[in-house]
Amino acid sequence: MDALTAAAILFGAFFVLLFAGIPISVSLGIASFATALVFLPWDDATYVIGQQMNVGVESFSLLAVPLFIFAGNIMNNGGIARRLVDLALVLAGRVPGALAHTNVLGNMLFGSLSGSAVASAAAIGSTLHGRQKEEGYDPAFGASVNIASASTGLLIPPTTAAIVYSAAAGDVSVSALFMAGYVPGILMGVVVMAIAYAFARKHRYPKSGRATPAEGLRAFLRALPGLLLIIIVVGGIVFGVFTATEGAGVAVLYTLTLSMVYRSMSWTAFKEVATRTVSATGIVMFLIAASSGMSWVMAYTGIPAAITESLLSVADAKAVILLLMVLVLLVVGTFMDITPAILIFTPIFLPIATEIGMDPVHFGIVLILAMCLGTMTPPVGSVLFVATGVSEVPVERVVPRLMPHFVGLILLLLAVTFIPVLSLGLPGMMGLLE
Incomplete structure (x- = not known):
């Protein structure tokens, strides 16, 4: 049985289950196991898929994910968002629409610290919504700015998206990915x-x-x-003082200490934060485990190699191949969250990217930026729905206001895709590229 048939079974089963309302992680696991059964006996398929799921999460570097989630949740409840908004308002005060620019700067600052676009949209959006309403801002406009800028924290380090991509791509340097995200992340804020x-x-x-x-x-x-958390954690990781996982531990200790100094978190609130962290970690880790099973099935059946060969045979121009990959990623981002999208499409598209001479760090930033756009679009659009809920405005009113931002960010995505120095310049200057 050829790779095309295997791909049809694997992705066909996955999308049927997904559109039937089955959770992504469960859909991944079932589709992978069903495809493995076509090629292997029941006992072998059960053993291999189970083993690969275990191997997928048995990684010291992935321990950084729950720790960064924990640090972000602590910050979201520790009064830090309010202080960052006050600073952003000072910086943007003399510009027309100052509260909108404050929203963008606040998302860039808080998002880079929390590493979560959803947390940033909720924290900064809820902090500014009342004041924007008092000053006569169109709620749909305020929500659109919040939505378009909330995902900057997925690019500006420290970010768990880069850590997940590093693991999915075979341990691409986290330090290089962190530095590569700065310029695109800042440009994303500037465009908005x-x-x-x-x-x-x-x-x-x-x-x-x-x-x-x-x-x-x-x-x-x-x-x-x-x-200072950014300087301590990112600086420590980039300059080799500690690993990404150790840096995440430092972030947890620092944010806990800060919350105690501010006296902004009670014991009850701490338990709620810990519970949310455990729940979020379970979801993310099961996604990683299930996607590891899918990655093995794809490698075993030769799906990535077949896709690479097919795409290269259809279009031999590098620009056309890049455009096709970007288009697919934009479509995928509209109905899939960033973590499963990175885990599923990295093993598919990274071989193609490297085949046409694209640096894995550059591809990682393009992938993450494309997925950032997906967080603001229906039908999944986690940031879209959180921000509209905070702003108390219907989605259908926000989408027209969001379109200019979306077009501007697509142009930015194309610029980052076709101008590698935008992402590789900074890590290259620091000697972080292999």
């Missing part, structure tokens, strides 16, 4: 701010006034302990 600025000027949204030097210094000092 530029579009928000044009809209705010057209509708004459107010500035927030100039902060006095004393007020600016006070806001900076209040936010500084949270900002």
Whole structure:
């Protein structure tokens, strides 16, 4: 039986189960096992799939995922978001539509610390919603800015998306991925701010006034302990002081200490944070385990090699191949969350990317950025639904306001795809590329 038949069984079963409402992780596991049964006896298929699922999560580097999730949940409940918003408002106060720019800066700062687009959209959006309403902002516009900028934290380190990709790609350097995400992540925020600025000027949204030097210094000092986390964790990982997993442990210890200093988390709140972390970790780890089984089945049946050969035979121009991959990733991102998408499509598209001379770090950033756009689009769009809920505005009202941001971010995705220096320049300068 050829790879094409195996691919039809594997992906056919997966999508049928997915659209039937079965959770992604369970759909992955069942589809992988069903495909393995076509090629192997029952006992062998059961043993191999079980073994591969265990191997998939038996990784020291993946221990960073639950630790970063824990640190992000602590920060979301530790009063840090409010301090970052105050600092962002000082920075954006003299620009028309200052609260919209504050939203973007707040998401860039908090998202990079929490590593979660959903947490960032909820924390920053809920902090600013009331004030935007008082100053006459269109709720759909405010929600669209929050949605479009919330995913910057998936690129700006420390980010669990880079860690998951590193594991899926065969231990691509986390340090290089962290540094490669800075410029695209910042550009993502700049694109959203530029579009928000044009809209705010057209509708004459107010500035927030100039902060006095004393007020600016006070806001900076209040936010500084949270900002130091980026320097400590990212700096420590990049310069080899500790591994990504050890850095995640440092982040947990630091955020716990900060919450105790701020006296912003009770014992009851801590238990709720720990419970949410365990629940989220279980979901992510089971996804990784199930996708490891699928990766083995694909490798065993030769699916990635067949897809690579087929795509290269259809289009021999590098630009066309890159455009096809980006198009597929954009479509996938509309109905699949970022973690399973990275785990499923890395083993499929990475061989193609390397075959046409694309650096694995560059491909990882393109993949993550494409998935960022998926978080803001229906039907899955986790950030879209969280942000519209926080802003108390229907999705159908937000989508038209979101379209200019979406178009701008697609152009950014194409720029990052076809201009490698945007992602590889910084890690290259620091000697992190192999």
